[in-house]
Amino acid sequence: MPLTQQSQDQQLLDKLKPSRIILPVLIGIGVVGFMFWRSYQPGDLAPLRNAKEQWLVITFLVLIARDLGYIYRIREISERVLSWRQSLDVIMIWEFSSCILPSAAGGTSVAPFILNKEGITLGKSLAYVMVTALLDNIYYVIAVPLVVLWAGEGLFPEELKGAFAASIRVAFVVSYISVTLYAAAMVYALFINPTAMKRFLVRLFSFRLLRRWRPSAYKHGNEMVAASAQLRGNKAGYWIRTAVATAFVWTARYLVIGCIIAAFIPINFGEFWVIFSRNMIYKVVLLVAITPGGAGIAEGAFPTFFGRFIGTPTMTNFVILFYRIVTYYLYLVLGAIFLPRWVARVFSRPAATAE
Template sequence: MDLNRKKLLSYFTPQRILIPVVIGLAAIGYMFYRDSAEMDLSPLYNAKPFWIIMTFVVLLVRDLGYIYRIRYVTEKYLNWRKSVEVIMLWEFASCVMPSVVGGSTVAAFILNKEGLSLGKSLAYVMVTAMMDNLYFIIAVPLVFLLTAGNIFPEVSAMEFSVTQSLEIAFGISYLLIAFYAFLMAYGLLINPVAVKRIFLRATSYKLTRRWRASAYKNGNELVWASQQLKGSTFGYWANAALSTAFVWTARYFVINCLIAAFTDISFHDHVLIFSRNMVYKIVLLVAVTPGGAGIAEVAFPTFFGQFLGRFTTVIILLYRVVTYYLYLILGSYFLPRWVLRVFGEHPEEEESLSLAPVSEKRD
């Protein structure tokens, strides 16, 4: 994908930002209207200050973990200020782009404009993506053991087929993520050329030929990124792995804090909420709306409604404010300042992130 300043900013126009806001608030507004007669707001008056504070502590810890990770994954090339900006813009991109697309391409462009070579930019983004996926495939079996497999939401008998479909979809998603993570790890760390050949072989058939150009480019990116990571120390990978476990544990725990702030839940409930959040995130992963807007709100009661009852819609609003709308606001603040710093007084220059010439040389 080619990126330049003009195309980058096209992802962050007011219209693109307003679309997910309108979709999400419309979904929440409808839920408030639908449940207004039965809604119970009494938990608001009995909120637990400790867990409210913990919600913001966990959010801060999560972001600090991301900032630490990007600084150390880039081998301290980024200073702390630049690390903050990169993470805020990365989160911003994830909020305004569909979950199935994500913000990885934008992140590679941002790192490249910070002065890193294109190869290193791609390598560092691939490292974070690989670590994120590895955390998921390791954490899921652990929560399965802790909850005795009870990680799927309880539904009525009439909705039993829905639960079965969710379990099947989750199982398939888990296997696909595991396959992709191990393939990426093998390609980055052991034999990128072999993985490139797999990409090309998979797109050599009539039904898959339309993706051959993309497979060719992605294969070249993988080879290039692997070259940048040669010689990385054990300490480098340990830092990446531990910081990833840290930030994703904090990320999943935000819902626990919000629910615990307004209702009494046991340790077992905490484990159950944490584990269901993993299934919930898979639902959002395949969302076609920017940042999962609308889908995140509608799916939330299915996974966590049993802990909140008639107070669920209020928690949905609070959850989306602190994990989604907050980053839209922060991203809107950081983006123009970053563009001014990086592009200086000549923002009209069309500096592109283009992989075509590189692909031709590296093949």
């Protein structure tokens, strides 16, 4: 049975309740606190006295540039229907939802409704979210071979041993193949033959073992057909601007850890780009996290991927805490500030319903 507008609104509000902040904060701070308790040694934090202010400034400039890039990108993807103010609100609520929902779902699961509440029809909202997913996947497909060529064996941490190391390598390869195939399927479905893709999905999920997901496959197929109709008329400039913005924001996102480490620990150019490259593997680990925003998993996995560039476990734990403050807890706070104002603004008018 189709959901009414009121029930959709209630589902959105339930997913974005500020009280959802509590669990990820408790998990994340709890994990970091335990790691500090287990590893702390007097004098381990001595590098803090020699912090390089220029790298701290660069770190915050990268963070600001990343958010400005996201704001610019969603405005361009929405064909400039969103104002700058609306784009800022959308990104802040989108980031907030990514922080309080499991990583596998992230903000993408509620993004169409966020855009719909901004006055964009649901069909166009779904199309715009698909564009963001497609561009994100294409960036990953292109970037991974480049970082593999650059980092070589340094891409995988030496600390990974035995079966666990093998499983991470397999997960990385499987993830890359899956993202590549998914991106190719989206290109075909959105720009070549959406109706054929819809038929394929329905037939695939007609098999007995997959039949329970057939309604979802049918719905997803209809969404692709509608999205294709919305996107086919866009000119080359639209795709160039959104693709460049996507490359900019993801590159900035992957630069943050290296900038933070460089602010406290001397690293050379080669090490900096190995850190950048390892973000690709780190991302795969976070994608399978079942906790809100990867809380606990992100903190626990960090030393394995980046600890050797930092030094002592205590200093590594400080960098973890700093990193999560500026890339995770900050957005929980901003979301809690933006959310009530956004709700008051958008729920005072009906969402767009025309396709």
